[in-house]
Amino acid sequence: MKRNATAVWIGSLKEGAGKLTTQSKTLENTQYSFKSRFEEGVGTNPEELVAAAHSGCFTMQLSAYITETGFEIESIETKCDIDLVEGTIITSHLTVNAKIKGITDEVFQELVTKAEKNCPISKLLNAAISTTATLV
Template identity: 60%
Template sequence: MKRKATAVWSGSGKDGKGHLTTQSTVLNQTQYSFGSRFEEGIGTNPEELVGAAHAGCFSMKLAFNLQEAGFTPTELKTNCEIVFEDGAIVASNLTLTATVDGISKDKFDELVKDAETNCPISKLLNTKISVTSTLN
């Protein structure tokens, strides 16, 4: 399986602008710029997209782990905070709120830890990863 995305940038780093398009066209010439990355400008930014990818990948990996263990989650809600300092992503902090009937806290924690380590985006990121989880 291969997935594709395209970034187009015009102009200098600070004054230029760009757009992103994904193979699925969920992002279709979606704006990004210095302002959307380092200020509060309109558009997206690479760190926001990495955060969405990590939260989504982690949640899906955890769902597969739960399924394999005989559980079906009612809901897995994962927020991701990407920490960008001095030109590098230095951390990806995941916060999970999960509703899974019939699972023990110990088993849940074991499956969460596996998802943290083994989701493909976690494997891709060369940074500190943390997960804080709540089981409802």
């Protein structure tokens, strides 16, 4: 399986602007700029997209592990916070709130750790990856 996205940038770093388009067209000519990345501008930015990718990938991986163990998932919500410091993403922190019928916190935490280590985006990132998970 291969997926792709395209970025087009016009102009200088601070005054220019870019557009992102994904293969699925979910993002189509979506604006990003210096202001949307480093200030409060309209549009997305690469770090926000990495956060979306990591939270989505992790949640799917956790769902697979929970399903394999035979528990019923009511809901899993994962927020990802990316820290960009001096041009490097240094951390990706996942905050998980889940409703899983019949699971113990011990089993849940084991599956969270397994998903954190094994989701493809976690494997891709050269950053400290951490997770806070709560059963509700």
